[in-house]
Amino acid sequence: MGVNIKRKSTLPRRSMADQHDCHGISRPPVDSGATAGQSWFPGPPPPMYSCTLTPELEAKAREELQEKPEWRLRDVQALRDMILKEQPNLRTRLDDTFLLRFLRARKFDYDRALQLLLNYHAGRKAWPEVFQDLRPSTVKHVLDLGFLTVLPRPDPSGRYILCLRPGKWKPNDYPFVDNVRAIYLTLEKLIQPEETQVNGIVILADYTGVGMSQASNPGPFLAKKVVSILQDGFPIRIKAVNIINEPRIFKGLFAIIKPFLKEKMAERYVLHGSDLRSLHRNIPALVLPEEYGGTAGRLDMNAWSRLLLDCEEEFIVEFCQPDPLEGVVLPDSMLFEGEQASGKDDDTFRGLRSQLYYCY
Template identity: 35%
Template sequence: MKSGKELERFEELQDLPNDSHFLKPYLLQLRQKAEQEAVLRDHLDLSENFLIRFLRARDFDVDLSLKLLINYHRWRKECPEITANLHVSSVLGLLQNHYHGVLRSRDASGSRVLIYRIGQWNPKDFTAYEVFRVSLITSELIVQETETQRNGLKAIFDLQGWCFAHALQINPSLAKKISAVLTDAFPLKVRGIHLLNEPLLFHPVFAMIRPFLPDKIKQRVHLHGSSFAGSLCHFFPHSILPPEYGGAGPGLEEVCQEWTRFIMQSEDRLHQLSTDGYPEKGCLSVKQMKSF
């Protein structure tokens, strides 16, 4: 456990820009350690823009950052059914059906807020692996944002419309892969998971996923039921939530359409990720990120 002074120092590091000379020693240490790992040496981009994500995700603890980097590599290699095809065309039907969006504004802590509408997923048309690929696409895009690296994300899952056909798609193998990304295989901090309109049929599926989650993630899962209007506002500003969730922000369809356009504008980046399995050097241009 880190001391108070160590935590304060790591918080100060988080506030620094990526090109700060104070971050250089951590980046150098992580690169040197990564180059000594056979599984990483010939496969991953070890540029500063890439490595900083892992350092921020683990509060600049170099050893923990290295472990996360290795897990990220292994997860991508072991889950080709999810990671090998990040082309927009592979999930365009889901996106156009307004299944997923990212709120225009961040919450009070600076976290990105992601929304998933399970009722818009037709299990006859898309498998759970394709549905999870939507999450990976969004994660690979928002992880490039420094503010998201610092403050992480929160996800709202609207389970209205969840049915037996959805439940049949989730097996223990997929549950383990999902939990890996939530815990120690992707360089983003999950600050909260909020479930709305969860039916009784969903609870066995959640019971399958829950054992794979560490305690800190379990504590960040909030079940709101159908009376979410009174509880969701305790976690998110009224001004950013869609009207459908009791807020004054843009509506769900507008949110989903905006994010779909942004994903489509990122096709070149996603093509690169699909081609070689790993991020190319550098990040999206500032112009492209500001287009959303």
């Protein structure tokens, strides 16, 4: 096993007020009234960092993420120093709570955490139609359609389950990017609690009703962007992707997605078909709704929608800000290649589209 050599902090620690004033980014306010109505999901963290992990989760973070409680804030300060020194023009939050997400997602490797942070902001610049004016009220139609929700009970490993139902969307309803907007807002909310940062999440994708119109609509260019953001541009650990009720054309769909997946992520995809017993071996029935053979009551698509919509002001502060990359010089190896890659990807799609029709 390789050993990560961490850089030591060389710059003086700055107060939170100084850091935020310098970069023009303030922390989203905590709406105690909204939080009180969301007791099934942990509320936002406090403005000043205070560890909320249980002793068991601290032990898990130490073992899986190389996180040492006694070094935690020192590591955050080291990452903060790197940002201020190497990317002084980057308009980003620098508070402990925010930076910890990136350290945990990259197992406290400073260089990889900084790269993830840059990717996180670069994704917004590369895909303005997703990130411009990104707030829950702009995707209410997606939420009302029942395209996604988060199940109210985490699995026995403490992982919340993001339930996607792509068959609910039809290309004539609204642009595909609106689905991506709703997914991204959901991930932003999911990653707030420290337990999610340590435990990760599980995705359950129900492909009931997915046909050729949905399967062929995004294309590989959009698929590549979505995968890139989830895999390399967002500080969350996706521990498993469970696919159920997949149609015959899913083989062609996966052929579009798989080239963009890292091997480790590709191995986390599990296809169950209509076999609920197979699903229950991965997600216990006690946390699943009745629709998926579970014992946790009927699937409620409204609770998560209400939760997101109650956080409108929080997302306005987070996303309706000036371009965080204005004046920033990014490395040549940045993740997102921009629109010039679309031609090549369209050629790839023409080759893969025949697979969709063959499977269909």
